Amino acid sequence: MEHYTGQADPLSFPEYVIDDWENVSEALADAGLNLAFTGHYHANDITEKEFENAKLYDIETGSLVTAPCPYRIVTLHGDNAAQVETRYITEIEASYTGGEDFQEYAQAFLYEGLLGIAQYSLVYQYGLDAATAGDLAPYVAKAFVAHYAGDEQADDETLNLINGFLSSTDATTQYLGQMLYALWTDLAPTDNRALISLDPKVELSVLGTYASNVFDEGAAEIVAFDPKTRRLFVSNANENTVDALDITNPVEPIKAFTIDLSPYGGGVNSVAVNGRIVAVAVEADVKQDSGTVAFFDTDGHFLNQITVGALPDMLTFTPDGRKVLVANEGEPNDDYTVDPEGSVSIIDISRGVWRARVKTAGFEKFNKCKDKLVTDGVRIFGPNATVAQDLEPEYIAVADDSSQAWVTLQENNAVAVLNIYSGRIVDILPLGVKDHGMTGNGIDASNKDDVINIANYNGVFGMFQPDAIAA
Template sequence: MRLNFYLLSTAVGGFTALASPSLAQTLRVASATVIVQEGTSSASVTVSLQNGNAAATTVEAVLVPALSTATAGTDFTYAAAQTLTFPAGSSASQTLTIPLADDAAAEATEYFTLRLQNSSNGTVASNASDVLVYIKDNDAQAPAQNRSLRLNFLGSYQNGTAGSNSAEIVAHDPSTQRLYVANSVGGKLDILSLANPAAITPVTSINLTSYGGINSVAVRNGVVACAVENVAPQSNGAVVFFDANGVFQKQVSVGAMPDMIAFSPDGRYLLTANEGEPSQDYSSDPEGSVSIIDFAGGLAGVTQASVSTLGFGSYNAQAASLRAAGIRLYGGTAASPSSVAQDLEPEYIAVSPDSRTAYVTLQENNAIAALDLQTKQFTSLRSLGYQDHRQAGFALDASDQAPDILLANWPIRGMRQPDALAAFQLPGSSATYLITANEGDAREYTALTEAVRLGSTGYVLDPTAFPNAALLKDTHVLGRLNVTNKLGDTDGDGDFDEIYAFGGRSFSVVDAASGTVVHDSGDLLERLTATDPTFGGIFNASNSTGAPVRKNRSDDKGPEPEGVTTAVLRDTVYAFVSLERMGGVAVFDLNDPAQPRLVQYVNNRSASSGSGDQGPEGIVFIPATNSPTGQPLVVLANEVSSTVSVYGVQLNGRVLANRPRGQQPEPLYIYPNPAQGGRVRLSRPVTGTLCNALGRPVRHLQRAAEIELAGLPAGLYLLRTDTGATSKLIVR
């Protein structure tokens, strides 16, 4: 061990005194962030000096406009740089006091930044020179809920033990009043009776592990179709058909990893979104695709020849132009990048009300594709665009470690990355709109992991674009936020000129014809859950089992809207959006697609324990005509808790058991049409009368899904249902 001794220039008591070398005089802010409530008279910033010596030390505290959303002179007073003076020999702290204003505007949390500079007889610590002062608004109110529609919780069914079972997707069959649940964790198709929505009972469970892994389920007129991925996930998957009791009927092959399955409204087509995810090392990377099964002849007519699987190979030569248009293409490895067809990963499908066009979300790619079901051709591939979180109405709570909810605007762009979507038309209009649940998702494989913490050393912010990079990387600012490392290096120099976060924390309304986003809900869902009198205490909690932890998803994708469905009640289109993390359903009036109105938020999750419904994913609306009670229902499949919950629908406090005057009946389709002998199928079970051209009844139907044609002469017939729907039938 080497010992160093230092001699003083004077002797004391006959001895030469020993001392340590002089230490540097260091100035630093006490904390990188300060949180203060608007309405407080001032904010206090503490600056400390360490190792003061015989001379006085000074330092300036200046305002940094580059990282401020609050306005000097309006929100706070800070006219010019202020100088702090530490007397000779001082090693104490001084407090900088900044007067605050109290305006009447409802706004996001604002902030301003101060920096220590121009010190004398001292050095400003490089990692403690800046302080960001949050001003929490005191005027913001909880978003108004007009409650024109009310969801009333009826009950929740425990679908096996959570953890070893799940309830991911749910489908309803009105012909049997059964629910069919995709239990992916348990590897089963669970069949439940909905005869009493307040007390669901089990019917049976079908083990599907011999077929592969179940991802989704759809049902129509007693035919149950399951989307099943191969035991070797990168190989082609299957659609496995069962009858209403779960008895196997047949199966056909579809593309790799079918993640979602749906019937078209007229029942003619059955479609699967085949995600085609790669293996962990990208040694196998199947193409994403959509499979179309011709179902016009019913299940009896389905063979492998009925399946058309459509990929995106025609876009392979357009990678550069697609990227320029905002579509994310980044899969594969440096040595073997994915083609466009491999990179596009279909997630979810919605079919237009006329059953002519399918709209397909490509979640990781932040895009939507349109597919003509008659020509079996993709007709468009469009980016869903990016949010600008600097704009009013697009604030976010970005840290799971900041002690308070801080919905603020930041220099971040949000990748909407929708999961589910639904197609709808306004009453009396033929224009089609889409509503997307902007959940967000990251690719995380051994060969490609794009999610990184903004504060990580490997994520370098461009010093010109972000001169306050060190402060942004603080864990109480943006340091904990998960961002992508595959987008944002605009000049290719290895650092990031733009920041892109996963998911929009919102829903969007899109004009289906043009692909234009006509509305994005922005920060509404976070404002809604933050101010909820019951669930604000678990704001942005995860859906994991155990006691909920407030804000532990703020650094990820917030509430993660995942499921969405729509319904027409009276003359209003309503949307029901499920929130995967916080739980529950938010309801919106969509009659003005550019300005949806919040109707209600409900949640059946415990705010103090790991009980109740957690992780809602699949959501279905059951109209009054298809409901076992005659009341419209909303059914949620809650993946984490493995529960199926049911809500009754009321309008203006009244139960809707029958169709009110002026409401358009659900469309009714007959196929094949024209028909010749045998039977025709109906797009849904109905009660009504089939009349000939003279108006004379020839058949009376009671919740029938088919019409027997034997004995009917050739001619024109009209089917009238008890709900007011009509459909023409030609018999040859």
């Protein structure tokens, strides 16, 4: 399949795309093929094409003798997914590198080779004069180097050049701009690390609906499903309850019972279910005070109550069912006179809910690293706040082996890494910013003009501020 738009064009590299590739790929997908592994063309790229009844992924692996000298490790997760990881040759025993770092040598060697090919093509295929070809060849070579590496992103200089070509009235210049734009526009999915779904195309349809009859309030925010009882446990912040809905007949969901959470705190924030246990995160009457996790069985009977950090906003069971992890947001009051520390509580229920033990992982050790965290891109903004006070855990994803978790810090534009075994936060990872001047990163910057106007703005950057996360 084409790995960038126009690859099959006679002026590009049609020899690397099979004849009638669109119909052939559709026929293969319809026959049940999900993944195709291709090579020879030296790009480390993954592309997908969706047809009416199927989807096909073409995983192209770069050459070991062409930078960045990649190879792939593909892990199949049953029949449902394939995880693609890229590794690289980083060193070899050879004298011709002259002691230079192998990857740096390989990159320079590739660029020089592509530069010569680009100059030749621009003169003899595109009909440009030698001087113009010499000026443009570095941009073409740079585009192919980026495409070979995968996950390519153009800088501002390159984008401005491409936009200039695309707006030209000269057909050859326009075509060159289209080719460069295609090379720098990385088609989904990501190239070097990807989790690919192998499930057949899914179509959704509404079976049934349950109405809380509460409008514009948090009456059905979080839903947890118990397959054994066929019940949905739904957080109802408006009433400070968890509503249990029986969906034995999914066409007509029925409220089976309600769990009143007023004895345990001021407001429900999250609910999760595992086995016969329902765990509910409840904030205190005063948000800045310590909250609670209340445990019930799937029939709504109270089991235990554990004190956790301030404003427990989300909770989840570890895959092994032995622990419950709680994201304590630690949100300050409006005037910042009280600003509790954010944290993650680890509730060990391996000996039973009645004998549950809790350990809280905080961020105090990062207080002395505040300047470095800010420099690295972590947003710390509260007035006179320590790092531990300013970080606000929002959501948690847990590794399959229950050893590690990732915790989003939404207001801080970062993700924390939790070692569940040691009960410690081991790292804080800044997420950086999105350049809204780049092609594909446009935004509608105004809500006052009553029109949709997606545009790019040079010099404008936006934070990712992660909320939900999955692993």
